[in-house]
Amino acid sequence: MRVPLDPARGTRDILPPVSEYYQQLVSKFSEIAELYGYRLTIIPTIEHFEIYEAKSGPGISKSMYVFQDKAGRTICLRPEFTASVVRAYLRHLTARPKPVKLYYYGQVFRYEEPQLGRYREFYQVGAEYIGEPRVYADIELFQLIRDYYEAIGLSGYAFRINDISIARGLLTRWRIPEEVQDEVLHLVDRGEIGRALEVVGGYAGPEASLLESLLGVRAESPEELRTEVGRLGLPQELLSTGVSRLLEIFEALLNLGLRVYVDFRLVRGLAYYTGTIFEISIPGFNLSIGGGGRYDTLSRILGGAEVPAVGFSLGVERTLLALESEGVLKDLVKPRPRTMLISLVSDVVFVDRVASRMRGSGVVVDVRYAQKHRLSDLVGQAARMGYDYVAIVGEAELRDGRVTVKCLKTGTQRTVSAESLGDPRELY
Ligand code: HAM
Numbered sequence: 001m002r003v004p005l006d007p008a009r010g011t012r013d014i015l016p017p018v019s020e021y022y023q024q025l026v027s028k029f030s031e032i033a034e035l036y037g038y039r040l041t042i043i044p045t046i047e048h049f050e051i052y053e054a055k056s057g058p059g060i061s062k063s064m065y066v067f068q069d070k071a072g073r074t075i076c077l078r079p080e081f082t083a084s085v086v087r088a089y090l091r092h093l094t095a096r097p098k099p100v101k102l103y104y105y106g107q108v109f110r111y112e113e114p115q116l117g118r119y120r121e122f123y124q125v126g127a128e129y130i131g132e133p134r135v136y137a138d139i140e141l142f143q144l145i146r147d148y149y150e151a152i153g154l155s156g157y158a159f160r161i162n163d164i165s166i167a168r169g170l171l172t173r174w175r176i177p178e179e180v181q182d183e184v185l186h187l188v189d190r191g192e193i194g195r196a197l198e199v200v201g202g203y204a205g206p207e208a209s210l211l212e213s214l215l216g217v218r219a220e221s222p223e224e225l226r227t228e229v230g231r232l233g234l235p236q237e238l239l240s241t242g243v244s245r246l247l248e249i250f251e252a253l254l255n256l257g258l259r260v261y262v263d264f265r266l267v268r269g270l271a272y273y274t275g276t277i278f279e280i281s282i283p284g285f286n287l288s289i290g291g292g293g294r295y296d297t298l299s300r301i302l303g304g305a306e307v308p309a310v311g312f313s314l315g316v317e318r319t320l321l322a323l324e325s326e327g328v329l330k331d332l333v334k335p336r337p338r339t340m341l342i343s344l345v346s347d348v349v350f351v352d353r354v355a356s357r358m359r360g361s362g363v364v365v366d367v368r369y370a371q372k373h374r375l376s377d378l379v380g381q382a383a384r385m386g387y388d389y390v391a392i393v394g395e396a397e398l399r400d401g402r403v404t405v406k407c408l409k410t411g412t413q414r415t416v417s418a419e420s421l422g423d424p425r426e427l428y
Contacts, residue, residue, distance in 0.1 A: 010112070010120025017333065018320070022123065024332045025152060025316050026105045029125040032148045033103035036140065038127050041102040043084040049074040051083045054301050055272035063110040077109035082311055083272070083298065085128050090304035098131025098307070105316075117287045117318050126292070126313030133308035135245060138276045138294060139252050141312050145280065145290065146258060153328040154282075154319065157289065159260040161250065161278040164267060164293065165242040166234070168274075170211055173235065174204040182271040188215065189267045210234075217264040222251050225262050242275070249276060272298045276310065282322045289322050290314035337425055338364040339389040339405075340382035344372050345398045354393060354403050354418050361422035365391075383408045389424045 007013050014022060030040065049066050056064070056079060065077040078084055081104050093100050105125040112118055127144060129137040142159065149157060164185075171181045180199065187196035193215060201208040213232055219225035229243055246262065253260045268277045268291060275294035282289060292312025300306040323329040339358060343351045346369065355365045366387075370378055375392070382390050392404040403421055406413040407428050414427055 008120075010114040012119065012121075020333050021320055021323075021329060022316055025319055026123075026125060028151045029105060029148055029314075030103065032144060032151055033125075033127050035147075036101070036127075036144050038101040038103040038144075041085055041088060041104050042106075043078070043081065043088055043104065045078060045107065046075050047078045047084050047087075049076045051087050051302065052076055052079055055083070055298060056080075056270060060110065060269055063112050065109050065111060079110050080108050080270070081106070081124060081126055081313060082128060082270075082295065083302065085311075086130070086295075086298050086304075086309065087302055089128075089130055089307075090299055090302060093130075094304065094307075099137065100130040101127070102130070103127040117285070117315075117321055119317060123316035124313040125316060126311060128309060128311035130309040131307055132310075133296065135249050135252070135276075137308075137310050138249055139256075141292060141310060142253055142258060142260075142278075143256065145312065145314070146256070148314075152319070152323065153331055154322055154326065156326055157259070157280050157282050157322070159253065159258060159278050159280055160263045160266050161246070161253075161260060161276065162262060162264055162266040163242040163246040163275055164273045164277050165275050166238050166246070166264070167211065167214060167267065169235070169238045169242060170214065171200065174200065174207065176200065176203045185267045185271070186269070188265070189269050215265050217262070219250075219262045222247055222254070225250065245275065268293060272301065278312070280314070282325065284325060285318075285321065287318060288315075289318040336362055336364050337389065337423065338387045339366070339391050339424060340378065340385075340387050341365050341367045341391040341393070342375060342378050342382075343367065343369050344375065344392070344394040347393075347398055350398055350401075350418070351393060354391065354421060357418070357421050358391070358424070363423055379406070379408075391421075391424070 052064060053061060060079050064079050067075055069075050085102055085104065089100060103126065106123065107121050108124055109121050111120055114120060127141065129141060168181060171184060184196045184199050197208050197212055200211055210232065217228045219228055225247060234243065250260065250262055266277060266279060272295040273293040274296045277293035278291060279288040280290040290312060294310040296308040297306060320329065323332065341351065341355055351367060355367055358365045368378055379390050387408060389408060390406045397403055401418050402415050403418050404413060404415045405424050405427055410428065412428060416427060
């Protein structure tokens with residue numbers, strides 16, 4: 001039988017060094033999230049379809065991998081983390097003092113048309129801040145992202161923000177049912193503004209033009225936002241809720257020194273958002289590298305008591321592309337000195353002692369047992385593979401408790417006591 005060797009369409013085999021970049025992005029995220037008081041949550045990769053059916057939004061629900069398990073249950077591969085994290089919160093954590101701050105990482109699956117930066121299986125890191133209705137929670141997420149990007153060396157990013165309750169508020173005033181609102185916002189998300197306005201026109205008549213003007217607002221400063229919004233003549237209740245919250249967050253983020261602008265065209269693909277929404281972009285790349293927002297009603301939609309919450313997820317693949325475009329990807333993994341330890345004797349205990357000493361100093365030690373006549377082949381192989389050193393243990397070295405270390409860059413060679421050998425860089 002001949003099996004296809006290519007991975008399934010939209011998925012990838014992630015090999016070194018890229019796999020090491022992934023690992024680094026995940027471990028740095030974990031470190032920063034933990035410094036902010038978030039705790040790791042590991043949720044299943046497969047999930048009840050209903051969890052995601054309810055409020056993923058038309059874009060994501062159509063792209064889900066859904067199947068029947070052997071008992072006839074309808075299961076999906078998680079298309080994101082947030083709804084599963086809220087399910088887990090409702091199942092296990094409601095009695096905990098609030099806020100509950102959780103972070104996660106792992107694969108998610110969406111049956112989308114693959115392209116650069118868009119895959120069917122991809123990785124996300126993210127955090128959810130559950131139980132805090134005030135803007136401090138929203139603002140903290142931006143600070144966490146800022147610190148994460150600083151830790152991985154990404155600098156040229158910008159936040160595009162909005163508050164979805166403003167557009168939703170208008171649609172609700174026009175008595176547009178919620179499912180139709182989801183569809184309208186989905187159309188806006190896809191850039192099909194004309195079709196979105198047609199649908200809205202069916203309910204709002206000529207007033208639908210207010211939505212069109214709203215979607216045109218973009219502001220680089222709070223003053224500009226106030227002026228633009230003033231021109232629209234929005235209903236007072238939207239000014240005192242969504243708009244004033246957005247202004248508060250916008251001002252705080254600018255004062256924190258972040259690159260941020262308001263864009264009312266931003267609606268996001270997921271339908272569970274109720275307030276702040278944001279996406280992160282870098283110049284020259286038209287896909288967002290991260291996104292998030294407030295979803296104060298999702299817990300109720302999933303059958304629990306309502307709890308305010310806000311969160312975000314960052315795409316690992318797209319973060320890598322961003323680092324690459326800034327030319328800093330290689331700095332992500334600090335290289336360790338790499339040594340091929342070639343043993344010409346079969347004394348595994350002595351070899352283990354030598355290798356352990358070196359590994360204890362943070363040196364990568366790749367042990368090979370070889371016959372004497374293969375020694376020069378292996379040294380050549382080590383050089384071709386980019387190793388920094390070879391360490392050789394032969395009969396004489398074993399007898400004297402010593403090791404011969406050769407630096408492949410300079411060609412210099414020294415024999416040293418096995419006990420004193422740690423990081424070979426100290427020899428040269
Ligand atoms: P999302 O915008 O659907 O939000 O996805 C977050 C990030 O995942 C995107 O910004 C992007 O970097 C990455 N991403 C999305 N689709 C793909 C794809 N097909 N291939 C590669 N990367 C992709 C969420 O998932 C929400 N759970 C965010 C959130 C958390 N909202 C509240 N809490």
